[in-house]
Amino acid sequence: MIVLRTIAALICGSLFGLGLSISGMLDPDRVRGFLNVTGAWNPSLIFVLAGGVIVATIGYRLSRLLPRPLLDRRFDLLTKTAIDAPLLLGSAIFGIGWGIGGFCPGPAIALLTLGIGPAFLFVVTMLVGMITHDRLARRLIPAGPMKGAQP
Amino acid sequence: MLSFLSSLAGGALIGLSALRLLVLNGRIAGISGIVGGLFSAIDARLVTNAAFVIGLLLGPLLFLRMFGAWPVVRIETPLPWLGIAGLLVGFGTRLGSGCTSGHGILGLARLSPRSMVAVAVFLSVAMATVYLLRVGGVA
Numbered sequence: 001m002i003v004l005r006t007i008a009a010l011i012c013g014s015l016f017g018l019g020l021s022i023s024g025m026l027d028p029d030r031v032r033g034f035l036n037v038t039g040a041w042n043p044s045l046i047f048v049l050a051g052g053v054i055v056a057t058i059g060y061r062l063s064r065l066l067p068r069p070l071l072d073r074r075f076d077l078l079t080k081t082a083i084d085a086p087l088l089l090g091s092a093i094f095g096i097g098w099g100i101g102g103f104c105p106g107p108a109i110a111l112l113t114l115g116i117g118p119a120f121l122f123v124v125t126m127l128v129g130m131i132t133h134d135r136l137a138r139r140l141i142p143a144g145p146m147k148g149a150q151p
Numbered sequence: 152m153l154s155f156l157s158s159l160a161g162g163a164l165i166g167l168s169a170l171r172l173l174v175l176n177g178r179i180a181g182i183s184g185i186v187g188g189l190f191s192a193i194d195a196r197l198v199t200n201a202a203f204v205i206g207l208l209l210g211p212l213l214f215l216r217m218f219g220a221w222p223v224v225r226i227e228t229p230l231p232w233l234g235i236a237g238l239l240v241g242f243g244t245r246l247g248s249g250c251t252s253g254h255g256i257l258g259l260a261r262l263s264p265r266s267m268v269a270v271a272v273f274l275s276v277a278m279a280t281v282y283l284l285r286v287g288g289v290a
Contacts, residue, residue, distance in 0.1 A: 006202045008175040013203035015168035016180065016252075017210015021222040023161020024154060026211070029225035035274075035281040044154045048162035049255060055166025056260035059173050069177030076178050080248070083268050090247025091254070095273035097239030099280025101228050104251040105244055106182040108237075109204060111224065113211040118226045122237040129241020130187045137245075 005071045017110045023048040026111055028102030035099055169257055172203070181253025182207070183244035232289070247273070 024030050025048055033042035068074055098104055103111075103122050111119035169180040176199060188200045214222055228236065244250040247269055249258065254273075258266020 002198065005176050005199050008171065009178075009199040009202040010206040010209075012168045012172040012175075012180065013206020014209045014213060015164055015171070015206075016182075016203075017207040018213045018217075019161045019164030019166075019168060019210070020207075021161070021211050021214035022164060023158050024223075025161070026222045027224050029227055030223075032227075032281055035277045036285070037278050038282050039285060044158045047155050047158035048165070049259075051159040051162025051164075052166040052169070052256040053162075053259045055163050056169040056173075056256050059166070059170025060257070060260045062170070063173045063177075066174065069173070069175060071175045072177045074177060075173075078179070078263075081263075081265060083265055086246050087248060087265055087269055088272055090243045090245065091269040091272035092247075092276045093239050093243030094247055094250060095243070095276025096280050097236040097241075097243055098251075098273060099277035100239070100284065101233050101236030102226075103233075103236065103240065104182075105186055105240065106207065106250070106252055108240075109182065109186060109207050110210050113208045114221055114224060116224060116226070118228075118230060118233050119224075121230060122233050122240075125234045125237030126241035127186075127190065129238040129243075130183070130245050131190050131241075132238075133242045133245035134187060134191050 001071055008071060016106065017113075019052075020107050020110050023051075025104075025107045026114075028107075031102035031104075031107075032099070035102070165252070165256060166260075169252070169260070173257075179253055179257050181249050181257065183241075183250040184248075184253055187245050243273075 020026055024044060030042060031045065033040065034045040036042070063069070063075060101122060103119070105126065108119060108123050108126060112123060172178050172180045178199070185200045185203050188196060189204065211222060249266065249269060254266040254269040259270065
């Protein structure tokens with residue numbers, strides 16, 4: 001099953017990357033144009049969110065009908081419900097970074113394929129940021145299993 | 152108009168990817184979680200995470216094959232600022248347990264209150280950041 005899961009993940013990743021490419025999310029200038037609500041606002045990226053959420057909602061409803069995923073033993077869903085300080089602070093820090101560069105993690109990774117220098121710089125520092133957080137978190141919370149960062 | 156349609160179609164494909172990953176593998180397609188999982192000894196799903204990231208890298212190549220050109224990419228932010236942005240995005244998405252995909256697409260699809268708050272925070276902060284940088288004449 002691990003082979004099928006790996007193939008499924010590869011196909012899902014490709015679909016995701018193709019979707020990002022078609023949607024305009026790979027263009028940081030356009031992303032910043034979308035965030036520029038007080039200036040020359042370009043609202044088109046709202047439709048990326050709309051299209052994504054509508055289809056993902058169908059997926060979530062489907063998953064609720066299944067006793068387990070088709071290729072694995074159980075759903076890896078999240079149980080955290082508290083709106084806590086890390087959620088708020090982390091989202092705010094992400095928002096500052098997203099506003100500065102117009103890159104979020106998915107598009108930044110996909111952009112590596114295009115061989116664009118600034119995207120490499122962004123991805124390297126993004127990974128440094130991620131690893132720094134995970135090291136710190138592991139040091140601060142040594143006991144108990146730390147969930148990987150997921151919503 | 153065309154850009155609205157391509158954004159909607161691209162978004163739907165992203166949603167389809169999330170749907171498949173959830174129904175087949177039982178996993179949330181959150182990019183910061185998947186990428187962060189590659190470097191964390193805690194995440195046992197290294198192989199599927201890596202496969203997803205390789206697929207993500209193949210996405211623009213599929214686009215090139217289908218449309219005969221690379222997607223448009225315009226980057227105007229100066230390099231030092233981009234470096235800082237990377238650090239903030241990496242650290243923030245891990246601390247906040249998700250980014251535009253995990254909280255934005257899947258969290259909203261699941262009607263998760265945590266994700267709704269996260270999306271409201273990162274969207275409004277990003278909009279404020281763009282505004283402040285523009286007023287400050289930085290980028």
